[in-house]
Amino acid sequence: MSVTAPEGFEAAGVAVGLKSSGGPDVAVVVNRGPLKLGAAVFTSNRAKANPIIWSQQVIQDGVVEAIVLNSGGANCFTGSFGFQTTHQTAEKAAELLGISAGDVLICSTGLIGTGDEVFRAKVLDGTEQGIAQLSADGGEAASLAIMTTDSKPKRSVVAREGWSIGGMAKGAGMLAPGLATMLVVITTDAVLEAAEADSALRRATGITFDRLDSDGCMSTNDQVTLLVSGASGIRPEPADFAAALTEVCLDLAQQLQGDAEGASHDITIRVVHAASESDAVEVGRSVARNNLFKAAIFGNDPNWGRVLAAIGTTAAEFDPYDVDVWMNGVRVCSQGAPDASREEVDLTPRATDLLIDLRVGEATATILTNDLTHDYVHENSAYAT
Template sequence: MSITHPKGFKASGVAAGLKQNGLDVALVLNDGPDATVAGVFTANRVKAAPVVWSQQVVRGGVVRAVVLNSGGANACTGHQGFQDTHATAEHVASVLGGLGAGDVAVCSTGLIGELLPMDKLIPGVTAAAKALDKDGGLAAAEAIMTTDTRPKTAVAAGAGWSVGGMAKGAGMLAPGLATMLSVLTTDAVADSVALDAALREACRVTFDRVDSDGCMSTNDTVLLLANGASGIAPSQEELTAAVTAACHELAQQLISDAEGATKQVAIEVVGAASDGDAVEVGRSVARNNLVKTALFGNDPNWGRILAAVGTTAAAFEPDALDVAVNGVWVCKGGAAAADRSTVDLAGRDVTIRIDLHAGSAEATIWTNDLSHAYVHENSAYST
């Protein structure tokens, strides 16, 4: 269902030969009546050509179509790379008719540093335009997969309107902004200011709090398209809630499919002096390779957690820190408490709860363990 669940959107996914096998070109068409848009992009200063292009397009406030490809990131490809992105948008506009290149956002994902094979991509776009269908959401979600093992889709229902979403991402997942590709659609009536507010808040508490491996991509893009086809204009709160729900669902699917992961870890930081402190502590723990390998080894090594907390500038006293792993308070007051052997780490889901005893703010960061399979996937293949 995905992005074609809301009224008035069509999508498709086709195989153009950019990848060795499988679908690799996706197209999303907004049939209107409106075509408002908001976008959130990578904070990485090394930005792929399609990110630079789509930032300009989104700034105009109108997007009628999004073309996405896997099999190549078109990042670090110089002037030719940007011209290729422009040509792709031109071709989408031409085959769909009635729109210009400036109405078309472009997203790419795959290996950095190589030009896209335009002789394959352009015919792929033509085929994708022919395949556009009001049930095409799943095919589009499949076409943007790289090392993902499954397509990622979500739907959040409003009162008479809905939000649909798809995403790809299985590595190079880290904060910044929205660390993967995602397109969200809604048939709600909403201008680009309302969409922007909803999308930024949704990303802040979902995609931005996913940190699989601390590595920020050059291509991250999240787009939210609205067409008003439901005729219903929800309040800002209702819109933000539905977009957040869809983003949360997609973010959880991203982290659960992270490369080589055997654990899905929620790091809940409570008792923080501020949201920022809670997020900083959570990220420091999420990015610590010694914590991550310990989790892979089913070892509730709270000392490594404290060492990671200790590298932050957050407000706390070292001898007031409490840490629970899967509900067992193995550390109280900065020292050993419950016997670590009583912690059950056999399952896939792990919760680490850190109480800073410095205030009432809290935040949860989602991460994974660091496994042999992560090393294998990221050393054996160029991605």
């Protein structure tokens, strides 16, 4: 059920012909309350899509009653026409729901630089159809409607005693951090204040979506939204809510990683004994974005020299000649020198674990990435055709 698992939410997913592949392509999620609160984090890319520009304005007062999402077009770099399309979509939803357009978030995903009268008409039609089909069972259809190159929907639900959190996500390419990764909608029926929701979301995304770095390419449309209905009437302890929210975010992030375009390995990079968490993140991300390392993993080659070469480009505190590297449980490098034979490392499983021990402190961080494959290059060479 994803976003409609918590009480107080209705959703729908409808098909209006935005995607050439067919299937649902407009999703609507509505918060029936009694609380009508929301929080969101957005891409830090300076090149922002029109829905991001709109939603950043809407979220400022912490009140959100609905969110409309479309696939089949990013509505980015489409000029004033594109922003008017976003505005009209919010106004259409507001008119049909009897709410303010200033309480409607908009999200879009798809090809950048495309948008015309036909696109606008289909989005508005999808908004109208979606609102007409809203139901408490509409979460699954909504999760299908936001897919683009995804091979499967991403959904997650965590239930606690008397309250719950549900979520849906889309993303298979352009997965790199910038406060959020691709499009994610999370709902909860817990009782929270707007500031609490915002703080909890930023903490959770900071160690989940923001640590997913599949291909180093940051989208113009990334947005993670948390909607709060308070319908359970239960106010959880802040730590309990934060833990449950992080669990949902991590589950969705791992699903995004597992469906990355063309990937044959899901790589978990764990950096331990760093001087600071920021150092650990910088080191992990340097490896996640190193094409030579990613190509080696695709070829099942435990080339740990590429790991040391990658982390040597960072400003993190460590001695490159005092670093240990483990691949799938085998220590292949000890204190900057060869250790176990490469033949002992089995990289044929999809799940790949890389452990980097910097041996200078107590901080840790985990980065999620994928290998670089022929299929990834082929899919992205033909994305716009």
